[in-house]
Amino acid sequence: MSSSTIATTSTVLKAGNTAVITGASSGIGRSMALFCAGKGMTVWMVDVDAPELETAKELAMAKATDGSKVESRVVDVSDCDAMMKLSEEVYADGGNCHFLMNNAGVGKGGDAMTDMQTVAFTMGINTYGPIHGCLAFVPKMKESKQAGIIVNTGSKQGITMPPGNLTYNMSKAALKCYTEGLEHDLRSNDDSKHLRSALLIPGWVNTSIMLKSVRKDKLEKGEDFDPSTVFFHEDKPASGAWMPQQVIDFMLEELDKGLFYIVCPDNDVDRETDNLRMTWAMQDITQDRPPLSRWHPEYKDEFTEFLKTNKAQ
Template sequence: MSAIFKKANTAVITGGASGIGLALAQKCVGYGMRVLVADWDAWGLDVAKQSLGETATTMHVDVSKTEDWAQIKSAVVKDFGGQINFLALNAGVGARTAFDGPEADIASFRKVLDVNFFGVVNGITALLPLIKEKTAAASSLESAIVITGSKQGITNPPGNPAYNASKAAVKSLAEQLSYDLRANKGVGVHLLVPGWTWTGLAGASGDKAKPDAPWTPEQVANYLEAKMEEGKFWVLCPDNEVTEEVDRKRMLWSAQDAPTGRPPLSRWREEYKAEFGKFMEGGA
């Protein structure tokens, strides 16, 4: 695919009032693209609008609600003529969840799944018909769908079952979408899997100093662009602490739990600590 980020192209970005979504919106605006930023954070949207300028519009929405996606679709038709070159389904929330104790709240499970998973499902079902229609009508028109996942949806570390499950479901959904659209040469699908990134979900707030280990949202946006230009579905971002090689080994170990008969989440079990350490020290 040729460059998606170019002047006169259009973008729809959820969760775009801050973090990675805002960095993607800034990138699009920098290329002269028209951008629709959707988020539930009304105050954040106002701040984002001031920084993004006239080529960006904002919408206060809840991605878990289909009626809000109908509003987004109407705005795309009205303002962009139905054209979407870059769709970033990036909105996400984090909440501590557990199966017992004070965090065993089913409402938290539902909120995380409604936003992180159904927010993606809703976005695809609402806007994919427009994308397919436009790319089919014009062979020169190309679009990219970027879905934000998480390494927690791949390696499934203990401690936050709802978030991990939501991102594992998003990974599966993105894989299915990529396969289903394999014959649509004008539409690319990419799963963005950030490393530790300094956003609100990772603890960034106010004037709190960024540690050395995490990447900035801008670094993630730049890495995504590079992998998109390579035509990669998997966008597995490192950070300043975890290298790509370490990520690969961790994912390989987790994937081998089932075929080797190890218990689930063996990486974190005391009886496998030494074996896992040797595995990480060896080649992969």
Template sequence: MHHPAIAPLHTAVVMGGASGIGLAAAKRFVRAGLRVAIVDRRIEDLAAALAELEALADGPDQVLAAACDVSDRAGLEKTAAHIAETFGKVHVLMNNAGIQPGSSIFGDQTNWDAVLSINLGGIINGTRVFGPSMLAHGEPGLIVNTGSKQGITTPPGDPAYNVSKAGVKVFTEALQHELRNTQGAQVEAALLIPGFVWTGLTKGSRTEKPAGAWTAEETVDFMMERLEAGDFYILCPDNDTPRRLDERRMRWAAGDIIDNRPPLSRWHKDYAEHFAAYAAGEDEADAG
């Protein structure tokens, strides 16, 4: 059975819907009979994506595209009003817009501001702009926020991105807690945690998909499967990393606090052999 919010004639809004996981999700929603609005800041990408969606739709009135930067709260409110005027009630909101220009602790401030305002601020804005009306109409609703494994294990190399995605995790957990404790609420939240996915965000200078990566379509297929199963944490594997390894990496990260190890000890030379044994299952004791 599908999630009750994902139903024919319902409306889905996909932020960052012009490419990658967002576009793959939008296509899946169109095929399921939903009216779909994609929101993105890149007009050229929006036009191309809209054409793809229209080719799948029963008619042009089933889809629309809106240009908006999700970090612009006022602009997003106008976009929400336009979607409501065109499609009516929103049942599915997928906050998926994200960027990854790279960062370092003392690096370019512009990158920090952009990543935090879009990756985290955009999810907060999307939820706070669309969420109240989704609660008010009283029908089944679903808010899916795209996080990242990097927001949980926080590997070194791109702290701004890690901070933004860690914030998405915390925000979405708090959102689901509030929804389940709101009397009469029919809206649920879920945290999508992709693995290695071949998208414009990850491909860099590569022209061919690495064998280890999933496609955006595979990721969305997995998302839909786990939504139907009722999962909140949608932890996606990929062709390189099975769930068991993800779980061990996450337990090890939590163990840094519990066992008072150095931060990011997984990448610390004094703990390299211990972690390698633990990850391989040679050390069946707890991560500490």
């Protein structure tokens, strides 16, 4: 494979290339779209929130340099046929996709007795959405023989599984599993070694995912919605959370290192603490502890000591 086909940020995120980004109306997706527009790329911004998507498109166009082209499409990523049609449109007349970011997500949670409508809705966007994106675009990206990167946006909650948001955790855990398998396939086959994938694992980020979830619930119930009642979002940032652009900057640095797992810290939690939390979670199996022992009262002191003992002095 020639150096010109190696998937690095410099070979992929450059003028003349094309990015397709879902969940692009706000947050991390919007920040990435603005970055790509500023690089002179053709940017396809995808979301279901038509008004916010139009505003985001205007911001991206303001960032655009000579040669940039910004397109926006209202597409439900949980609809595989709709994503296939989007792919056909992107690839019409010799088009291509060099950077695919499956970022659309919802924050719906619940416990083990969550109704199936909520489970299906959350899994449909958070898990099946990225799969649909990959099914629609990756085969064409393989055929192009051009360097490309696929980023799926996961979550730390899909690894450490904190109680209280089970459905969301399930959706992100399944996406982690899928993306790991995708990367193994890409690395193992000669016809796809010009491609690579990565699992973006944000920390606490000031996005509108929770705001949009609360707003949707309120509107479905015919109730008034007051954005100020939501704990945090992009226009009401929490001090402990990163801003979306910080996530993009960090992601690009990690991609440049060739990393697959892009585990983002935030202003409250550093990477070392994240690593120890994940290690403890996996050791529930190897140490024969009950699941989610980190949140069991009887393991509170042991977990605290585990952090204290293992954190670098």
